[in-house]
Amino acid sequence: MMLIDAVYDFLCPWCLVGKRHLDLAVQQERPAALAIRWHQFMLYPHFDRGGHDFLAFFRERYGDELRVPMWDNIRAVARPVGIEFAFEEMTRGPASIDGHRLVRWAEQQRPGSASALIEDISTSFFERAQIIDIDFLVDTARRHGFNAVAARQHLEGPDDLQEPFAETEAWRHKGVTSMPHYILTFQDGHSEVVKQTSVEIFSDALRRDGATDRRAVR
Numbered sequence: 273m274m275l276i277d278a279v280y281d282f283l284c285p286w287c288l289v290g291k292r293h294l295d296l297a298v299q300q301e302r303p304a305a306l307a308i309r310w311h312q313f314m315l316y317p318h319f320d321r322g323g324h325d326f327l328a329f330f331r332e333r334y335g336d337e338l339r340v341p342m343w344d345n346i347r348a349v350a351r352p353v354g355i356e357f358a359f360e361e362m363t364r365g366p367a368s369i370d371g372h373r374l375v376r377w378a379e380q381q382r383p384g385s386a387s388a389l390i391e392d393i394s395t396s397f398f399e400r401a402q403i404i405d406i407d408f409l410v411d412t413a414r415r416h417g418f419n420a421v422a423a424r425q426h427l428e429g430p431d432d433l434q435e436p437f438a439e440t441e442a443w444r445h446k447g448v449t450s451m452p453h454y455i456l457t458f459q460d461g462h463s464e465v466v467k468q469t470s471v472e473i474f475s476d477a478l479r480r481d482g483a484t485d486r487r488a489v490r
Contacts, residue, residue, distance in 0.1 A: 273305035274481040279443055279453040280390065281315045282368040282404070285346050285357060288394045290452035290469035291387075292353045297474030303482060310379075310386045312372040314440045315451060319367035323405065326365035353471065361401035370427055372436040374409045377426045378418055389416060 276294070280287040298306065330339045343359045350357060371393050378385045392412055396402035406427050413423035426432070443453075454466040458481050466473055 273307060273459060274303065274478065275457040276306070276308045277311060277455040278308060279311045279313045279448055279451065281313050281451055282371045282393055282397065283315055283365070284451035285398055287452045288398055289350050289353065289355060290454065291391065292355055293469040293471045294474050296353060296471045297478060300471070301475050301478040303478050308387065310390060311443065312376065312436050312439045313443050313448065313451065314368050314372070314436055317437055317440055321367045321369060323364045323366050326362040329365060355399065357398050358401045363401065364403045366404035369436050370406060370409055371404060373427060373432045374413060374423065376432055376435060377423070378413065381418060385416065392416070
């Protein structure tokens with residue numbers, strides 16, 4: 273069985289692209305056994321939980337001479353896998369801490385729920401320019417079958433406020449500074465790191481792991 277450790281952040285558009293690449297590769301290859309673990313990482317841990325002006329942040333960080341070509345580059349890779357980024361429509365950018373807290377809480381309630389929640393939150397932000405605040409996160413939890421009152425109590429309470437920072441620092445100490453970051457551990461025990469993703473890269477890895485499994489059966 274292959275194990276994939278996926279390090280992600282909701283504020284990283286390349287993380288959404290990488291997740292789509294992985295999902296499509298899994299649909300294509302249909303591995304007999306695969307485990308995916310999602311690990312939290314905050315690219316911008318200093319962001320205020322109340323959010324920030326999204327376009328002002330990008331203008332300040334990159335300037336228009338870099339910002340627009342960068343968005344065009346991301347779109348050129350994203351459109352073939354069905355992602356249409358709505359960068360120009362985004363008004364309020366979130367801090368990612370509460371999204372991470374919701375996923376952590378949900379995974380404790382129902383193991384295996386992380387992937388669908390990550391997909392929902394990320395596509396809502398990047399494709400529909402949804403404002404990702406606590407009201408949105410509570411409604412997202414409800415739509416995924418969780419108790420909305422319990423989700424709100426958790427997000428508005430003090431629990432889990434330090435864990436996303438601690439996990440981010442732990443990954444930084446391991447050398448992770450950019451997203452996406454996938455660690456693929458094959459059945460024979462060796463590992464590979466994938467930073468620039470594609471459907472082909474993930475499909476090839478799954479096929480190679482499957483070949484290892486077939487050799488073991490013989």
